[in-house]
Amino acid sequence: MIRSLSFALALLCATLGAQARDIVDMSGRTVSVPDEITSVYAMTHAMPLVVALAPDKLAGFASPRAMSAQALKLLPPELSKLPNLGGGPDANLEKLKDLKLDIALGWTSPGETYPARQIERIGLPVVNIDVDRLDQYPATFRFLGRLFQREARGEILAREIEREMSEVQVAVAEAKGPKPRVYYAESPDGLTTQCDASDRVEVISRAGGVNALHCEPNAPFAANYPLGLERLLMLDPDVIVTRFATTAEAIRKDPRWAQMKAVRAGKVFAAPGEPFNWFDRPPSYMRALGARWLAGKLFPGAKLRDLRVDARAFYAMFFGVTPSDADLDRWLAP
Numbered sequence: 001m002i003r004s005l006s007f008a009l010a011l012l013c014a015t016l017g018a019q020a021r022d023i024v025d026m027s028g029r030t031v032s033v034p035d036e037i038t039s040v041y042a043m044t045h046a047m048p049l050v051v052a053l054a055p056d057k058l059a060g061f062a063s064p065r066a067m068s069a070q071a072l073k074l075l076p077p078e079l080s081k082l083p084n085l086g087g088g089p090d091a092n093l094e095k096l097k098d099l100k101l102d103i104a105l106g107w108t109s110p111g112e113t114y115p116a117r118q119i120e121r122i123g124l125p126v127v128n129i130d131v132d133r134l135d136q137y138p139a140t141f142r143f144l145g146r147l148f149q150r151e152a153r154g155e156i157l158a159r160e161i162e163r164e165m166s167e168v169q170v171a172v173a174e175a176k177g178p179k180p181r182v183y184y185a186e187s188p189d190g191l192t193t194q195c196d197a198s199d200r201v202e203v204i205s206r207a208g209g210v211n212a213l214h215c216e217p218n219a220p221f222a223a224n225y226p227l228g229l230e231r232l233l234m235l236d237p238d239v240i241v242t243r244f245a246t247t248a249e250a251i252r253k254d255p256r257w258a259q260m261k262a263v264r265a266g267k268v269f270a271a272p273g274e275p276f277n278w279f280d281r282p283p284s285y286m287r288a289l290g291a292r293w294l295a296g297k298l299f300p301g302a303k304l305r306d307l308r309v310d311a312r313a314f315y316a317m318f319f320g321v322t323p324s325d326a327d328l329d330r331w332l333a334p
Helices: 002-018 047-053 077-081 093-099 108-119 134-147 152-172 199-206 229-235 244-254 288-298 309-318 325-332
Strands: 021-025 030-034 040-042 103-107 126-128 181-186 239-242 269-270
Touching: 021 134, 030 077, 030 103, 040 047, 040 152, 047 134, 047 152, 047 309, 077 199, 093 108, 103 309, 126 288, 134 152, 134 288, 152 288, 181 199, 181 229, 181 244, 199 288, 239 244, 239 288, 244 269, 288 309, 309 325
Parallel strands: 040 103, 103 126, 181 239, 239 269
Antiparallel strands: 021 030
């Protein structure tokens, strides 16, 4: 009887041991996760990675607002049924607890530890990944490929990001002429931007431009920097990129902005934003296409592949959906 009980306990322990494993996440923390991960809450910046790599494991969207119908049409169809679980400090902890998820994905930025601590309070292990800079994404896709046991898929996506970065880098290096000064209009009114040291505007430098707003190291508001229109008129950028299409439309029509070089030259462009913004918010691998898009705007003669062809192939690879001509016209029209 005792021998039988001991054998049963040993078998149970072995079984439980096989169901869990310790991994070291991208912030260097050791985290215990299930051997087979089937359900994931991916915090805001991590969400696009899971959508591309393992959409079947995504428990819901992590976004301050619901995904638009246009965005959902560009994602795998089964994702349209997922709930919005909220992002960051707005995450619905009770809902997450009820879903009995396997892990949550956070990210390694020092300023983003609070949401992870909140989620850990409900007993959900948090695995941190690198998402701040585009050049981190190949390693992150490979890491998640191992975590989700989708190594081949992770490698394919990692190589595509590396190819896009390399081709744009070469084309920009060969482009002739001065580097245009670019202003990023992040807020709806266009008067909030990012300093040149911020990762959030790296698309500008990757596309061969120079951020019009230079900030001293450790300057206040180094991430979100509010400007008055007078200061912006003094900066007088060559090109303006807006986060929102409505902002670009308003800038083109506003007589106060008409004095600026970029507006007079017709160089006010809205960053494509579906299903995830090509420039920022959330920062994602879509910046690879964003750099390709902006490089073509800054250096029309640069040796770059046709963007419509490139975008179709990129969306097919990452989302399994091919954009329509109407989609491409909406994003890429002058």
